[in-house]
Amino acid sequence: FEGIGRRAPIVIPEAKPLAPAFDRIFATDPPSLAAKQLAARLAPSEIPVLLLAETGTGKELFAQAIHRASPRATHPFVAVNCGALTGSLLESELFGYGPGAFTGARPQGADGKIAAAHRGTLFLDEVAEMSPAAQAMLLRFLEDGSYSRVGEATPRKSDIRLVCATCRELPKLVTEGTFRQDLFFRIQGGCVKLPPLRERTDRVALARELARPKVLGASAESWILDHSWPGNIRELENSVERAFIV
Numbered sequence: 001f002e003g004i005g006r007r008a009p010i011v012i013p014e015a016k017p018l019a020p021a022f023d024r025i026f027a028t029d030p031p032s033l034a035a036k037q038l039a040a041r042l043a044p045s046e047i048p049v050l051l052l053a054e055t056g057t058g059k060e061l062f063a064q065a066i067h068r069a070s071p072r073a074t075h076p077f078v079a080v081n082c083g084a085l086t087g088s089l090l091e092s093e094l095f096g097y098g099p100g101a102f103t104g105a106r107p108q109g110a111d112g113k114i115a116a117a118h119r120g121t122l123f124l125d126e127v128a129e130m131s132p133a134a135q136a137m138l139l140r141f142l143e144d145g146s147y148s149r150v151g152e153a154t155p156r157k158s159d160i161r162l163v164c165a166t167c168r169e170l171p172k173l174v175t176e177g178t179f180r181q182d183l184f185f186r187i188q189g190g191c192v193k194l195p196p197l198r199e200r201t202d203r204v205a206l207a208r209e210l211a212r213p214k215v216l217g218a219s220a221e222s223w224i225l226d227h228s229w230p231g232n233i234r235e236l237e238n239s240v241e242r243a244f245i246v
Contacts, residue, residue: 019043021068025061026209029202031195035062042190043069050187051165053194056232059125059165062194067121072161075120078113082124087131092150095137101151109149114141114158122160127187128168128179139183162187197229197236206233210240 018040027033042049043066051059060079067077085093088102096112097105114122124130130138141147142162146155164187173179197203204221216224220243229235 019065019069021065021073025058025065026206027202028205029195029200031193032200032202035192035194038190039066039192040069042066042192044071045190046161047189048162048164048187049190049192050170051163051192051194052167053165054167054196054232056234057194057196058233059194060123062192063121063123063125063163063165066163067123067161070121070161072120076117077121077123078117079123079125080113081126082134083126083129087133088150090130090134091137094134095141095147095149097150098152098154101149105151109152112149114147114160115156117160118158120160122162124162124164126166127164128166128170128173130179132180135180135183139180139186142183142186197232203229203236207236207240210237211244214244216240 018036021043022036022040025036027036039049039062049063049066051062053059063079064077067073080090080093082090092101092110092112094112094114096110096115098109099105099107101109137147141158145157145159147158148155170179170184170188174181174184197206200206203224204216207221207224208216224236231238
């Protein structure tokens with residue numbers, strides 16, 4: 001992600017109390033604390049946020065905290081995994097569809113996640129996996145909040161705050177032509193990079209937090225320090241739970 005954030009750096013004030021919405025995110029590691037502080041500073045604004053992190057690092061937890069610390073907290077938080085839906089399915093999931101838009105469509109059509117997130121926050125996980133058509137539709141929507149359901153021309157409006165996440169190198173995808181440059185600059189208003197678990201110095205402290213009220217043994221803590229954690233926090237959480245069960 002070296003190509004991201006070459007604008008003027010964002011200065012993070014020290015010792016500023018974080019919003020209670022971020023209490024669920026455990027961190028004593030300096031880069032993780034810096035990510036929390038930056039996310040908390042961005043939360044009250046309307047600026048789009050781009051979370052850069054490997055899978056399993058808690059991107060949705062951060063997105064939820066940003067939503068809860070924003071003026072939109074009393075309105076919906078709607079999450080969509082763009083990597084789990086192929087092109088046309090993602091388009092209808094996001095924007096909804098009109099009557100008879102495709103085989104099997106509801107006779108009355110259906111509203112999409114953008115409508116569901118009205119006045120709230122839309123979280124697009126794995127945004128780099130969006131098809132070119134879905135990227136174009138999202139870009140048009142971000143211009144002025146207008147969109148049409150798939151298969152119909154009637155314009156609709158929705159007011160959302162956008163938070164996106166990816167584990168891919170978006171600047172490289174832009175250079176390769178697989179991700180739109182204009183969309184990239186639209187969604188990267190504020191970039192927050194979450195470190196992978198293997199680089200965090202608070203791995204044992206995090207495991208102790210996950211294990212409460214039970215206690216980890218010395219051999220378990222030693223293993224936690226030695227393991228590479230390709231699955232990040234999700235893998236750690238499952239490992240701790242499995243260890244106590246077995």
